[in-house]
Amino acid sequence: MQVPIGAWVSATALDFTPGGRRAARRLVGLGLLAAPAAIAAGFADWADLEPDQRRVGLVHAAANTVGVTLYAASWSARRNGHHVKGVGYALLGLTAVGLGGALGGHLAYSQAGGVNHAEGAMRRAGDRWYDLGPLDEIPVGEPVRREVGDTTVVVVRRSQNGVHVLASECSHVGGPLHEGEVTDGPGEPRITCPWHGSVFRLVDGEPLRGPATACQPVFKTEIAAGRLRARAYAEGSVWKNAEV
Ligand code: FES
Known part of the structure; x- marks a missing residue:
């Protein structure tokens, strides 16, 4: 999820920068375009995990799914001219993917899903x-x-x-x-x-x-x-x- 999260964090920064609305909307869209590849890679990793790791992986995936859905709503609202609503959805989405990222880190470092060999x-x-x-x-x-x-x-x-x-x-x-x-x-x-x-x-x-x-x-x-x-x-x- 590095590309989507990077794009969405940048979009949030632009949301609070004068004249940044248009670029923010594009970045929200870019994150959405990159999300399917990130989800597919995550699913491939999940399939190799142990049962207890998989449970954490499922919660991680659920948080990211909620985040992607909220960003889709954000993009739609922005496209229809409801910028404030779009920013609100984006902030909620960022919270969800942030939680998903924290769980992913726990999985990789503490539960040996990836990094702790x-x-x-x-x-x-x-x-x-x-x-x-x-x-x-x-x-x-x-x-x-x-x-x-x-x-x-x-x-x-x-x-x-x-x-x-x-x-x-x-x-x-x-x-x-x-x-x-x-x-x-x-x-x-x-x-x-x-x-x-x-x-x-x-x-x-x-x-x-x-x-x-x-x-x-x-x-x-x-x-x-x-x-x-x-x-x-x-x-x-x-x-x-x-x-x-
Ligand atoms: S210190 Fe890097 S592999 Fe051991």
Whole structure:
């Protein structure tokens, strides 16, 4: 919806600028012309979402539909010479698409519909234990790549007594954390993404330095008969030392 929203915001600015009526009406029309392509793209994205994401996506789509309808009414009113009425519909429409945009942002960033790659990886892993092989084969202090179903994870063994497993796909734009660098900050061992330098705390995946803003999901771990096992940790950031 970037093109329609950009056109409609500009139209609202022109509505309050002397001599801007005509250009504002054209921009409202331009937004309406661009809306079908934006809606089609949104529908394609929605079809790939998880069920709980789809619910938010439906509310997002409903808000945008109301917004488009109000802008259609605004354009019609303006065309028939009812400028004030047209401005009123446009303000209501802008409120609706603003709400739709906020929900779209929540979907993309918090629910991993698009931008937070790491959360999407976590969802794919599902809720079960995965065998990551013998603990003895994992070197201390070096990031190691392992697979958890379709999800790549980074394993960092810190000592005989501690191992961290995090989604490897960086929450920023998907960089491979298993190729990153592990460092031991004061009480806070961390890993640095090799693509843009985001730093995550290994204990709970908290981003200590951007550009990433979302947590890197951590996996629950356990050792059974000398083998490391990991499971997606739905509650997110609680980490527990595995016992050897
Ligand atoms: S992909 Fe990791 S910091 Fe950009």
